[in-house]
Amino acid sequence: MNPALAATLQVALLLVVLGLAYVPLGDYMASVYRSERDLGAERVLYRLARIDPKRQQTWVGYALAVLAFSAVSVVFLYLLQRIQGVLPWADGKPGINPAAAFNTAVSFVSNTNWQSYSPEQVMSNLTQMIGLAVQNFASAAVGLAVAVALIRGLVNRRGDGQIGNFWVDLIRGVIRILLPLSIILAIILITQGAVQSLRTGFDFTTLNGGSAHSVVGPFASQEAIKELGTNGGGTLSANSAHPFSNPTPLSNIVEIIALLIIPVCLTRTYGTLVGDRRQGYTLLGVMASLWGIMLAVSWYFESRTNGVAAQVAGAMMEGKEQRFGIPASVLFAVSTTGTSTGAVNSAHDSFSAGGGGVLLWNMLLGEVAPGGVGSGLYGILVMAVVTVFVGGLLVGRSPEFLGKKVGQNEITMAALYVLVMPALVLIGAGITAVLSSTLDAQGNGGSPGTAGSIHGFSEVLYAFASAANNNGSAFGGLTVTSDWFQSSLGFAMLLGRFLPIVFVLALAGLLARQRPRGAKADGRDSGPEQEVLRLGAGAPRTSTRRQGAADGDEADLDSRGAVALETRIDTASTLPTHGLLFGALLFGTILLVAGLTFFPAMALGPIAEAAL
Incomplete structure (x- = not known):
């Protein structure tokens, strides 16, 4: 297939799926965070942790809760890695050295998932499951919680400084959003051939008659949450280029969709929560423009055959999987650097100088195209x-x-x-x-x-x-x-x-x-000011003095009308x-x-x- 046609079809499929999911998923996430009802599983967790779900927090309390939870997570993950060798299911792998354990613990708790090690050689399946995979859920839910807290600050009309309850937001993000989507995605990946096993590996005979050992594990489930949560840490050194995690071109597109779906749909969530969906569409337009430009520029550089090797091969295929090709590799790379995910299906170091520079620049923009989960x-x-x-x-x-x-x-x-x-x-x-x-x-x-x-x-x-x-x-x-x-x-x-x-x-x-402006102490809107707010910034500038009126005629305006006119002037100036x-x-x-x-x-x- 012509590369240009392949690229167009892949982007078209991606945009269609995101477009279909935008309204229902965005509105669903909005309903999750403004719901007054708790699920049964959530109530159990609240009782076990002695959490009062009705208690609101100021920003100080919310921030302390975020930092305390993250600090405990770092310590737990660090200790888990250090004692890995004496735990069950270690498969002969010893504990991680202090420097690497610290780096990895911070990496996964901070939603970075930077890996300075070969996962299949260093991490046991137990550490992967109860340590790294759990943090993939938790760190993504923290990002969602902070984003929702900022939205609450914008829409709070009472002026009491309250922005929600971190523990409620954390639990809801995991149970109601990340976990269901991860299960669906993992099932799709398994149907495509991704490995999901509780075994640690198997021996096999190579083509030349020698013996070798292959590592297996719960790869599909880890792949699902690492993409959905914009985490990126893989269970294999080749990350999402490995056929055990990303076996087919279709699974590759599914994983790119998973990278983008929550960050994109969160703009709808934002518009719904603030009561003006135009706000969300504006942010989506900016995100989409940045993402599209980066994709086009990177495709341009990677489609040029620079150097003798590329000219002989007919394409810039070094470091890219043949089953994906240049279009799907670039699409994945731009999406992963734009969403703070870090998962890769190609070697970014093998991109051309221009193409690799685009990926670097995509991160230096602040990763808002469309950025990570939350x-x-x-x-x-x-x-x-x-x-x-x-x-x-x-x-x-x-x-x-x-x-x-x-x-x-x-x-x-x-x-x-x-x-x-x-x-x-x-x-x-x-x-x-x-x-x-x-x-x-x-x-x-x-x-x-x-x-x-x-x-x-x-x-x-x-x-x-x-x-x-x-x-x-x-x-x-x-x-x-x-x-x-x-x-x-x-x-x-x-x-x-x-x-x-x-x-x-x-x-x-x-x-x-x-x-x-226009909100009373109880959070309700006052009559004339509410009308002015509906007029928005397009309201004409209005003088409190009528044309041709004498100086004393300004008193004809009652206090209610004067306030409304003054508010209209101030609103028009925003x-x-x-x-x-x-x-x-x-x-x-x-x-x-x-x-x-x-x-x-x-x-x-x-x-x-x-x-x-």
Whole structure:
């Protein structure tokens, strides 16, 4: 089949499925988080954990709950790896060394799933199931909870600062959303030939008569949640390129759908919860535009035959699976780097300089195209807050988001969120690039200014971008088993996940303490102000003084009408946060922030390499 036709058909199938799922799944997730009823299984968990599901939390309580849960998860997963060798079902695998255990524990709890080891050689099936797979569910549910908490801050009309209950949001995210979808996806993968076994492996005879051993395990179920939860950690070194996990072209498309479906549908959830679906459509449009551009540019670079080997082969097929080809490999790579997943069905280090640079740039955008489960939504909402503030300054309008003013404290939290990832990436990559102990680990090496040294820097930059953005994919030519890489990347993952979460929750708390214009103390809308809010930003500017009236005639307006007119003036001065104009401003803000921050580093790596 013609590659262009194959690419078109795959994208068309992907978009059709996402379009069909958008409304029902998005509205279902909205109903999950605003439901007043608890399931029987949830009530059992609440009683066991002594949780009061009716108790609301401020942002401080919510943040402390997130951090406490994550800290306990890190400790549990670390200890599980350390004592793996004495546990059942170890299959002869010893405990993990301290540095690798720390890195892996932080990696899976932070939804990064960076793997500096060969899973089939190091991790037992027991560790995979009760350690790594459990964190795949839990870390994704944490992201969902934080996103919903931010939405509650925006829609809270009482001004009491409450943004929900983390424990309720966590449990509902796992039981009502992630678990059912994972079961469905795992069954589909099994029908395609993905392995799901409780055995640890089997011996077989090779074609030349020798003996070998193959590892098996519960791969289909792990594959399902690693894609749905935008986790990425595989049970096999080849990750989603291995036929035991991703056996057919159809299973490959199914896994790409799984990567995108929750982050995409969360924009519908957002629009439903705030009561204005145009808000969600605007965010979806920005996400889709970024994703589409990255896909087109990466396809362009990978479709060109650069180099002697590629020209002889007729395609840039190095590092790509023959059963997927270039279109499906690029589609998977752009989607996985855009969703903070990190799962791979091809070797990103084998992409062309331009194609690999696109994947790196996709992460440096902040992974909002469409971003991870929950993290993509709250990431683009923070950028929307920044856009409102900047747009207000540019046109002289009041910075306001869904009726909540964006003042000094709010924009400070948003700015701190934006600065965390660039600081971790640039500082980490800068220190690593000049350390004498890490020079040999930087890929191909080479003299300064040569292709090898430039690509080595690209590998380091990619590693810290992946860690700080909680992605987990890698340019495989970089050796990261030293204590420096294990610890530095571990802290980049830890800070890159939880510092932004704290700032997002602080922003949610600040917004939740405000009552939007027109809301009474009990959270209900007042009559004239409610009418003005329906008019929106298109309401005409109205003067409280009638044309030709004498100075004293202004008293003809009663106090109720004066308030309504004054409110209409203030509302007309705000920047609407939906529609093509705001979407374009948000799109430009995302590109501008990433471009100004990372262009110098990109120029030293992928851009310079592509120019050689």
